[in-house]
Amino acid sequence: MDEQGLRGRLTEYSGRIQPSGIRALEFMASRSKDLITFGPGRPDDRCFPVDRIQEAYASIFGTPATAADALQYAPTEGSLALRSWLVRREQALGRRCELDNVLITSGSQQAIHLITRLLAEPGRDILVQAPTYSGALQIFQANGANVRRLDARPDPSSRPAFIYAMADFQNPTGACLTLKDRQALVERARQLDTILVEDNAYETLRFDGDPLPSLMDVDGGSPDDGRTVYLGSFSKCAAPGLRLGWVVGPRALVARLALIKQTEDLQASTLSQNVMAHLADFVFGQHVDALRQSYRMRRDLTLDALEKHVGNKARWERPAGGFFVWLQLAEDIDSTALLSKAIEAGVAYVPGASFFPDGSGSNTLRLSYSTVEPGRLEEGIARLGALL
Amino acid sequence: MDEQGLRGRLTEYSGRIQPSGIRALEFMASRSKDLITFGPGRPDDRCFPVDRIQEAYASIFGTPATAADALQYAPTEGSLALRSWLVRREQALGRRCELDNVLITSGSQQAIHLITRLLAEPGRDILVQAPTYSGALQIFQANGANVRRLDARPDPSSRPAFIYAMADFQNPTGACLTLKDRQALVERARQLDTILVEDNAYETLRFDGDPLPSLMDVDGGSPDDGRTVYLGSFSKCAAPGLRLGWVVGPRALVARLALIKQTEDLQASTLSQNVMAHLADFVFGQHVDALRQSYRMRRDLTLDALEKHVGNKARWERPAGGFFVWLQLAEDIDSTALLSKAIEAGVAYVPGASFFPDGSGSNTLRLSYSTVEPGRLEEGIARLGALL
Numbered sequence: 001m002d003e004q005g006l007r008g009r010l011t012e013y014s015g016r017i018q019p020s021g022i023r024a025l026e027f028m029a030s031r032s033k034d035l036i037t038f039g040p041g042r043p044d045d046r047c048f049p050v051d052r053i054q055e056a057y058a059s060i061f062g063t064p065a066t067a068a069d070a071l072q073y074a075p076t077e078g079s080l081a082l083r084s085w086l087v088r089r090e091q092a093l094g095r096r097c098e099l100d101n102v103l104i105t106s107g108s109q110q111a112i113h114l115i116t117r118l119l120a121e122p123g124r125d126i127l128v129q130a131p132t133y134s135g136a137l138q139i140f141q142a143n144g145a146n147v148r149r150l151d152a153r154p155d156p157s158s159r160p161a162f163i164y165a166m167a168d169f170q171n172p173t174g175a176c177l178t179l180k181d182r183q184a185l186v187e188r189a190r191q192l193d194t195i196l197v198e199d200n201a202y203e204t205l206r207f208d209g210d211p212l213p214s215l216m217d218v219d220g221g222s223p224d225d226g227r228t229v230y231l232g233s234f235s236k237c238a239a240p241g242l243r244l245g246w247v248v249g250p251r252a253l254v255a256r257l258a259l260i261k262q263t264e265d266l267q268a269s270t271l272s273q274n275v276m277a278h279l280a281d282f283v284f285g286q287h288v289d290a291l292r293q294s295y296r297m298r299r300d301l302t303l304d305a306l307e308k309h310v311g312n313k314a315r316w317e318r319p320a321g322g323f324f325v326w327l328q329l330a331e332d333i334d335s336t337a338l339l340s341k342a343i344e345a346g347v348a349y350v351p352g353a354s355f356f357p358d359g360s361g362s363n364t365l366r367l368s369y370s371t372v373e374p375g376r377l378e379e380g381i382a383r384l385g386a387l388l
Numbered sequence: 389m390d391e392q393g394l395r396g397r398l399t400e401y402s403g404r405i406q407p408s409g410i411r412a413l414e415f416m417a418s419r420s421k422d423l424i425t426f427g428p429g430r431p432d433d434r435c436f437p438v439d440r441i442q443e444a445y446a447s448i449f450g451t452p453a454t455a456a457d458a459l460q461y462a463p464t465e466g467s468l469a470l471r472s473w474l475v476r477r478e479q480a481l482g483r484r485c486e487l488d489n490v491l492i493t494s495g496s497q498q499a500i501h502l503i504t505r506l507l508a509e510p511g512r513d514i515l516v517q518a519p520t521y522s523g524a525l526q527i528f529q530a531n532g533a534n535v536r537r538l539d540a541r542p543d544p545s546s547r548p549a550f551i552y553a554m555a556d557f558q559n560p561t562g563a564c565l566t567l568k569d570r571q572a573l574v575e576r577a578r579q580l581d582t583i584l585v586e587d588n589a590y591e592t593l594r595f596d597g598d599p600l601p602s603l604m605d606v607d608g609g610s611p612d613d614g615r616t617v618y619l620g621s622f623s624k625c626a627a628p629g630l631r632l633g634w635v636v637g638p639r640a641l642v643a644r645l646a647l648i649k650q651t652e653d654l655q656a657s658t659l660s661q662n663v664m665a666h667l668a669d670f671v672f673g674q675h676v677d678a679l680r681q682s683y684r685m686r687r688d689l690t691l692d693a694l695e696k697h698v699g700n701k702a703r704w705e706r707p708a709g710g711f712f713v714w715l716q717l718a719e720d721i722d723s724t725a726l727l728s729k730a731i732e733a734g735v736a737y738v739p740g741a742s743f744f745p746d747g748s749g750s751n752t753l754r755l756s757y758s759t760v761e762p763g764r765l766e767e768g769i770a771r772l773g774a775l776l
Contacts, residue, residue: 001612001615005615006640010506011507043460045457045459068436070629071433072628105653110654113651118399119398121399241458243653252391267631268631269494271660272657
């Protein structure tokens with residue numbers, strides 16, 4: 001059964017899936033030795049809490065009952081240990097939250113997928129920031145959604161399936177919504193009578209200033225109060241290899257997401273969940289403090305180097321957290337076309353067009369400073385500056 | 389946002405999902421202390437290779453580079469270590485197999501889901517054994533497939549999306565297909581020009597006799613030769629809490645499954661995969677030998693007890709491996725109606741109707757001996773016998 005043999009057998013869903021351009025870039029990048037890559041939006045290898053993870057495993061395997069429990073099937077909704085931890089965290093944040101409001105997913109990519117499968121019939125509108133996370137666009141487009149920019153005029157004839165937004169250190173821009181923007185976004189969701197999906201994967205990585213209320217906070221504060229579904233991730237603050245994210249939302253909606261997850265893969269890894277439950281207090285305390293310092297330093301080095309080597313050849317904002325700086329180049333520069341030259345010159349980035357639902361943004365690009373060695377950040381930006 | 393608020397917002401897909409009856413049963417069962425349950429098709433807690441898993445973790449975390457690798461993102465197709473191991477295994481079984489033929493999934497439940505998303509447009513036929521694995525039926529029905537029995541007359545007007553079958557120690561019947569049955573099934577797939585999905589989750593748990601050729605073996609022998617897609621699972625032979633399964637199939641098809649997986653959850657846990665790669669030689673050698681002994685003993689005790697306490701009140705076959713014995717009761721007994729009485733009497737099973745695509749099989753039931761303590765097997769069957 002070769003390519004030819006598959007013709008005429010594939011679903012429309014499968015046919016709509018586009019390979020990720022970022023993955024292709026990673027492959028290209030891996031062949032080039034001297035390359036300084038600002039491509040992948042992944043945490044730094046050197047920042048994983050390895051010792052604590054190892055301790056968690058030792059503790060779980062040290063008692064036959066906890067070992068057996070971690071290696072067995074668990075409820076689809078998630079292991080009791082990890083869901084209970086999340087409930088306590090939500091309660092500490094002042095939200096009324098119970099176990100039924102929480103679902104553990106295999107990373108927040110899966111959470112976005114499950115919500116799309118729950119709410120977005122093909123042809124329905126999904127409203128997004130532009131630019132927005134390319135992995136979410138991939139899901140929405142695969143499901144045949146009509147992906148529209150939040151700043152476009154609403155289609156009065158149909159209610160959107162949902163709004164998808166990141167309020168903090170957005171991927172790809174690094175930007176935060178102001179309080180006023182947040183209030184307006186929640187109000188927009190109410191007016192459109194639609195659900196608001198808040199993806200806050202970078203939540204813990206704030207470098208400057210105080211946190212603003214989440215969209216869920218603005219929307220009544222507790223998961224059963226409003227129309228907001230909150231997505232969190234353990235990938236950026238702990239480790240992506242565990243494949244864990246979570247959903248906090250209205251219990252009626254969470255129950256239905258769980259049924260879809262049950263159908264599609266039964267549950268997330270029990271062992272990963274129980275390990276994460278062990279680590280969570282440390283990760284969301286001391287560990288994120290250390291992460292913030294490490295990534296803040298890289299952000300600062302990146303911004304300094306941009307000032308020095310790129311200057312007025314691009315525009316950018318100062319991100320208050322997260323992994324990304326977003327560059328707007330001169331109108332006539334196509335960052336996709338420029339990429340192969342950049343790689344020849346020893347520097348890589350992600351062309352901005354991948355983050356737009358409508359193919360615009362050709363003169364933008366995303367720099368991720370999260371995995372570049374601090375000592376090489378300036379050299380990388382200098383190469384980019386020379387190219388521009 | 390409550391139940392009421394969700395009205396009119398949900399996709400057809402979501403609406404078609406039925407909660408698993410088996411999960412409801414597990415919940416009921418957990419409230420009854422003295423219950424002997426033949427319900428869950430899960431491996432025995434006491435049979436996990438805990439020491440070896442712990443060793444694998446220690447080894448991975450013992451070196452910074454392997455620790456970082458295991459905690460980082462990995463390719464969607466799977467970690468190189470685990471895919472390479474599977475390629476070597478396939479080659480040892482005499483199959484031409486390369487990395488491109490292998491995809492690691494989050495359990496084989498996800499593999500069935502991905503294949504359905506790839507091949508089955510709503511309304512298309514999927515042909516199944518009757519009875520068959522209820523988790524697969526849940527997927528097929530959620531996707532709006534027209535699930536038909538393999539033994540029914542084919543619909544000449546449309547090609548089925550695929551055939552789904554288990555050739556060894558089938559869930560729920562425990563039965564194996566004869567060589568002749570296997571040849572006929574492959575021939576049937578060829579005549580219908582459709583894809584054959586071979587789910588072999590219980591593959592390693594053979595108690596008696598020699599293995600028969602797999603459907604893939606009958607269909608040319610190598611993944612690129614034929615129309616067979618082979619699904620394997622690490623849940624029964626190692627531990628379900630790792631959430632790992634695999635697909636071996638034609639590379640063109642595997643590449644498309646990987647794109648769907650990338651869209652839906654990026655990848656399976658890197659750490660689980662690397663741990664499994666460490667263990668795999670041990671698991672597929674010594675460990676499955678020990679498992680076979682343990683489960684064979686339970687099967688024998690179960691069959692003896694059935695002979696003694698149920699006798700001619702039901703019919704069953706002797707399974708040559710796996711977890712299950714399938715009981716056919718008198719025509720007028722409804723095993724679903726009987727279940728609450730059975731639980732009152734201190735014994736649980738899964739009513740057979742859940743395994744049929746057409747609501748038939750009301751006088752059948754599945755007994756899983758895999759998690760019952762050997763010393764309680766006879767008592768459990770005696771309770772069932774008294775009830776019948």
